[in-house]
Amino acid sequence: MTWRGLRDLQKTLGRKSRGYVFVFCWEHASELAKLKPQFDEAGVLLAVVAVGTPEGAQAFSKALPFPKECLFVDPDRKAYSALNFHGDLDGSEGLFFDPKVMEGVKRLFFTKVTGERIKERGLMEPEGRAKMKEVMKNFVMIAPPQPRDAVQQGGTAVFKGNSLVYLRADEATADHAPVSEVMAAAECPECTI
Numbered sequence: 001m002t003w004r005g006l007r008d009l010q011k012t013l014g015r016k017s018r019g020y021v022f023v024f025c026w027e028h029a030s031e032l033a034k035l036k037p038q039f040d041e042a043g044v045l046l047a048v049v050a051v052g053t054p055e056g057a058q059a060f061s062k063a064l065p066f067p068k069e070c071l072f073v074d075p076d077r078k079a080y081s082a083l084n085f086h087g088d089l090d091g092s093e094g095l096f097f098d099p100k101v102m103e104g105v106k107r108l109f110f111t112k113v114t115g116e117r118i119k120e121r122g123l124m125e126p127e128g129r130a131k132m133k134e135v136m137k138n139f140v141m142i143a144p145p146q147p148r149d150a151v152q153q154g155g156t157a158v159f160k161g162n163s164l165v166y167l168r169a170d171e172a173t174a175d176h177a178p179v180s181e182v183m184a185a186a187e188c189p190e191c192t193i
Contacts, residue, residue: 025050025154026064027123028176030135033066035179042188046070049079051149056142063138075145077152085169086153104151111172118174158185 029048039046049072050057061068074080080087087104122128144150156177158166166185168177 026139027132027135027174029060029064029066031179033064033070035183036067036070039186039188042186044186044188047072049074051075051077051080051144051152052142053145056144059140059142063140064135065138077149080152080154083155083157083167083169085155086171087151089148089151101148101151104148104153113172114174117172117176121174123174156182158182160187 032046032048036046046067047070048066050060052060052073053075054073057068057071057073060066061071089100089104118124123132144152153170153172155167155169157164166177166182168181170176
């Protein structure tokens with residue numbers, strides 16, 4: 001299903017991921033997949049929208065595993081652009097030293113925010129490392145359609161009908177919306193991991 005098709009659903013929970021390339025996208029998708037039965041019971045549709053191709057989506061769904069009926073691709077990054085997520089490069093940029101490209105690379109690898117989020121989620125502690133190892137056991141590199149897509153940051157959007165009720169842009173790698181905030185916005189506060 002295309003991103004545009006989701007607008008017609010009564011309650012839609014949409015998670016924008018940067019694609020299938022980065023470890024933390026896999027970790028966050030894994031968290032959301034565990035909540036799918038609770039979302040279903042609450043009448044909330046979980047939709048992970050990613051920069052990618054249908055073939056990449058199939059590989060991601062199989063490797064994680066992630067329910068393929070909840071996975072949508074946005075190879076042109078139209079949803080990312082419409083929601084003003086960081087890293088929306090249009091192809092007019094120069095090579096690596098272009099300021100917009102440099103900002104994307106910085107958000108990807110070199111921000112204080114990434115380190116803070118990793119620490120907050122305990123991913124450097126033995127239990128957190130074990131969790132990541134489990135999530136990543138079937139990891140495969142799935143490149144986005146264009147090299148510039150690799151710096152696209154994601155975010156989280158919650159819709160009720162056509163109304164956007166929650167929007168949070170990821171500032172950097174590993175900076176995902178707190179699950180508790182997403183659940184509250186989706187009117188599913190009892191949903192827990």
